[in-house]
Amino acid sequence: MAILVTGGAGYIGSHTSVELLNADYELIILDNFSNSKKESLNRIRDITGKDFTFYEVDLLNREDLEKVFLDNQIDAVIHFAGLKAVGESVSIPLHYYHNNITGTIILCDVMQKYGVKNLVFSSSATVYGMPNSVPITEDFPLCSTNPYGRTKQMIEEIIRDIYVSDEKWSVALLRYFNPIGAHSSGLIGEDPNGIPNNLMPYITQVASGKLKELKVFGNDYPTNDGTGVRDYIHVVDLAIGHIRALEKIMSITGVEAYNLGTGKGYSVLEMVDTFEKVSGKTISYSIVGRRPGDISTCFANPSKAKEELNWVAKRGIKEMCEDSWRWQSTNPNGYEITIKETIRN
Numbered sequence: 358m359a360i361l362v363t364g365g366a367g368y369i370g371s372h373t374s375v376e377l378l379n380a381d382y383e384l385i386i387l388d389n390f391s392n393s394k395k396e397s398l399n400r401i402r403d404i405t406g407k408d409f410t411f412y413e414v415d416l417l418n419r420e421d422l423e424k425v426f427l428d429n430q431i432d433a434v435i436h437f438a439g440l441k442a443v444g445e446s447v448s449i450p451l452h453y454y455h456n457n458i459t460g461t462i463i464l465c466d467v468m469q470k471y472g473v474k475n476l477v478f479s480s481s482a483t484v485y486g487m488p489n490s491v492p493i494t495e496d497f498p499l500c501s502t503n504p505y506g507r508t509k510q511m512i513e514e515i516i517r518d519i520y521v522s523d524e525k526w527s528v529a530l531l532r533y534f535n536p537i538g539a540h541s542s543g544l545i546g547e548d549p550n551g552i553p554n555n556l557m558p559y560i561t562q563v564a565s566g567k568l569k570e571l572k573v574f575g576n577d578y579p580t581n582d583g584t585g586v587r588d589y590i591h592v593v594d595l596a597i598g599h600i601r602a603l604e605k606i607m608s609i610t611g612v613e614a615y616n617l618g619t620g621k622g623y624s625v626l627e628m629v630d631t632f633e634k635v636s637g638k639t640i641s642y643s644i645v646g647r648r649p650g651d652i653s654t655c656f657a658n659p660s661k662a663k664e665e666l667n668w669v670a671k672r673g674i675k676e677m678c679e680d681s682w683r684w685q686s687t688n689p690n691g692y693e694i695t696i697k698e699t700i701r702n
């Protein structure tokens with residue numbers, strides 16, 4: 358079975374590509390490298406010992422995208438490609454709406470034209486906005502608080518409308534909680550552009566000496582230690598969730614949303630403490646004011662994914678921290694080409 362992965366060179370896309378190859382799917386990756394590096398593709402091959410087809414294509418270029426569908430007999434699409442920085446989305450909303458929403462509309466239109474109606478969509482727990490309670494179930498109201506989150510929410514709605522118009526579509530909307538960690542080989546991981554916005558890449562860069570200290574955004578939340586609580590999920594567990602979702606959509610039609618989280622919440626200081634223990638590094642930090650738009654506590658009820666996809670997250674925060682640190686310490690500059698890699702290429 359041939360699977361097209363859009364954004365397959367990115368953080369979650371590359372880990373999912375590894376799991377697809379491990380499960381013997383035929384893989385076609387498409388990426389425009391707007392927030393990813395070519396080297397990640399070599400690493401996917403190194404980890405799996407398997408090959409795949411790659412296209413450097415932007416979803417906004419319909420002609421290029423159609424060529425991918427003409428060249429390949431695609432059975433299903435896993436759609437990751439999109440911009441994902443919350444702060445940036447507030448500064449340049451039109452760019453986010455155009456890229457994420459128009460890109461997805463073009464993708465779905467081309468899928469429809471070529472009769473490919475199986476889709477796994479990369480959504481986010483950010484669609485729940487500020488939930489009234491935790492744990493969060495899939496039937497909670499959707500009310501994103503920023504343009505990035507609204508692109509995810511709008512795409513979910515667009516996809517539901519497509520299904521109403523044509524019931525042959527089968528779609529899993531996967532709402533990720535907080536993906537961290539890296540492949541246990543240390544060969545692929547998160548490679549943020551510039552200074553990281555998210556907690557774990559920030560911690561790992563403090564540990565490696567690239568950044569001076571972590572700023573903890575608020576210690577006056579109604580949590581055990583006052584710092585924000587999140588549902589961190591190992592990116593490999595998340596990637597495996599995509600395989601389970603793919604298996605599910607190939608056997609039925611409809612549109613279903615699934616929370617992919619562990620169901621457990623950890624505070625910022627608990628994450629710092631666990632990271633220090635597994636890495637042997639001290640993470641200097643100072644407490645600063647709350648980050649605008651942040652919520653106190655967010656964690657999933659992942660029962661629906663367990664019952665319907667036969668999926669549960671297996672890796673705990675210790676393993677998440679160990680794997681994040683292995684990736685950072687062996688790739689201090691992410692995928693930036695080193696002399697060794699230049700020779701290989």
Ligand code: UD1
Pocket residue numbers: 443444481482483506534535536554555556557559571572573574575584585586587625648650651
């Ligand atoms: C953020 C995004 C969310 C996105 C997710 C992707 C916001 C408001 N939300 O979620 O839409 O889907 O990333 O993974 O940006 N923290 C610090 N210091 C830091 C960084 C973070 O104290 O330098 C704290 C935050 O206040 C929060 C926790 O760490 O309590 C996790 O933050 P982060 O990793 O940015 O994820 P979210 O805010 O949950």
